[in-house]
Amino acid sequence: MAAPIEFYFDFASPYGYLAATQIDALGARAGRTVDWKPILLGAVFKVTGQRPLMERPLAGDYLLHDVPRFARLLGVKLTIPERMPIAALAACRAFWWLQPDRPELARLLAQAVYRAHWGEGRDLGPAEAVAEVAADLGIDPAALAEGIQDPAVKDRLRAVNEEAVAKGVFGSPFFIVDGEPFWGADRMGQLERWLETGGW
Amino acid sequence: MAAPIEFYFDFASPYGYLAATQIDALGARAGRTVDWKPILLGAVFKVTGQRPLMERPLAGDYLLHDVPRFARLLGVKLTIPERMPIAALAACRAFWWLQPDRPELARLLAQAVYRAHWGEGRDLGPAEAVAEVAADLGIDPAALAEGIQDPAVKDRLRAVNEEAVAKGVFGSPFFIVDGEPFWGADRMGQLERWLETGGW
Numbered sequence: 001m002a003a004p005i006e007f008y009f010d011f012a013s014p015y016g017y018l019a020a021t022q023i024d025a026l027g028a029r030a031g032r033t034v035d036w037k038p039i040l041l042g043a044v045f046k047v048t049g050q051r052p053l054m055e056r057p058l059a060g061d062y063l064l065h066d067v068p069r070f071a072r073l074l075g076v077k078l079t080i081p082e083r084m085p086i087a088a089l090a091a092c093r094a095f096w097w098l099q100p101d102r103p104e105l106a107r108l109l110a111q112a113v114y115r116a117h118w119g120e121g122r123d124l125g126p127a128e129a130v131a132e133v134a135a136d137l138g139i140d141p142a143a144l145a146e147g148i149q150d151p152a153v154k155d156r157l158r159a160v161n162e163e164a165v166a167k168g169v170f171g172s173p174f175f176i177v178d179g180e181p182f183w184g185a186d187r188m189g190q191l192e193r194w195l196e197t198g199g200w
Numbered sequence: 201m202a203a204p205i206e207f208y209f210d211f212a213s214p215y216g217y218l219a220a221t222q223i224d225a226l227g228a229r230a231g232r233t234v235d236w237k238p239i240l241l242g243a244v245f246k247v248t249g250q251r252p253l254m255e256r257p258l259a260g261d262y263l264l265h266d267v268p269r270f271a272r273l274l275g276v277k278l279t280i281p282e283r284m285p286i287a288a289l290a291a292c293r294a295f296w297w298l299q300p301d302r303p304e305l306a307r308l309l310a311q312a313v314y315r316a317h318w319g320e321g322r323d324l325g326p327a328e329a330v331a332e333v334a335a336d337l338g339i340d341p342a343a344l345a346e347g348i349q350d351p352a353v354k355d356r357l358r359a360v361n362e363e364a365v366a367k368g369v370f371g372s373p374f375f376i377v378d379g380e381p382f383w384g385a386d387r388m389g390q391l392e393r394w395l396e397t398g399g400w
Contacts, residue, residue, distance in 0.1 A: 170258035
């Protein structure tokens with residue numbers, strides 16, 4: 001069976017959100033499944049000495065113009081959140097609490113978190129906000145609150161972050177398929193072409 | 201008459217090179233001329249606190265994989281230079297010595313510098329190397345050596361750099377048309393679509 005597309009992203013990343021609205025359909029067209037892998041880019045930035053794009057002079061202003069324009073092109077709902085960038089620790093841990101045992105629910109939660117944060121502009125930093133979104137998927141808030149404090153869950157997130165750095169991931173979204181890395185929502189065209197053609 | 205596409209780039213930028221091989225044809229298809237505007241991103245990075253992509257951990261490794269892959273897709277000749285990033289001061293000044301009086305020659309020089317540096321991997325930092333490339337276009341090396349020391353030429357480059365920062369340019373390539381900014385070689389598809397449709 002063909003290897004899945006590894007999809008690394010940070011919930012704080014608007015380009016990750018745009019990619020998240022497209023990647024499953026892209027994978028389906030190419031006959032590939034998608035492994036959703038939320039990470040905390042803050043940990044990666046410690047290695048690379050970077051700051052989030054939205055916090056950089058000039059680049060931050062560009063992002064506020066470019067992301068809505070890109071969203072309109074894709075026909076994707078977007079609301080620039082009042083609070084950004086969020087620290088997506090609770091959302092990440094909630095995902096990795098569900099993953100790998102309940103992968104379908106984990107992905108639905110990731111999509112719901114992204115939609116709430118970037119689609120509706122809500123602050124998804126606090127664990128309570130994540131629990132609220134999760135509750136709409138039938139996830140018990142008390143179980144989630146306990147789950148994201150589980151040391152095994154914390155370890156899982158830490159391990160995925162380390163795996164990401166080891167594989168060269170330095171931004172969001174970042175795709176790896178058959179060992180081939182693609183960085184950025186605007187590279188999904190090349191990613192799809194790579195899968196269609198077997199590479200060039 | 202429709203406004204030109206402003207094309208800001210740094211000779212040290214491989215993505216600027218890839219864009220340079222495509223932008224005139226894109227402009228022609230859209231009925232737009234292209235204003236080539238080489239700048240020194242180092243001056244911009246002082247404002248934004250950035251480092252060149254190729255010097256950043258992880259991102260630098262990605263670039264060395266991605267740029268050749270992108271070049272193959274475009275069918276563009278590429279040789280990763282042994283020396284990079286270069287300080288493209290002499291090349292920039294040589295361009296702005298020719299511009300605005302001899303715009304066609306200035307653009308031919310820019311293309312020749314890019315081809316020598318990123319197509320053939322030559323070190324285009326030294327003024328002598330720029331003069332050598334210019335000589336193939338019939339430009340007198342002594343006149344160029346004198347021209348790039350002209351205070352008026354130095355001022356022109358400084359002014360373009362300041363203009364770039366004032367317009368929000370923070371990377372290479374960077375396009376502005378009808379006030380609309382597009383950053384990155386992989387955004388040329390959106391740029392072209394914007395020109396075709398009048399925006400969205």
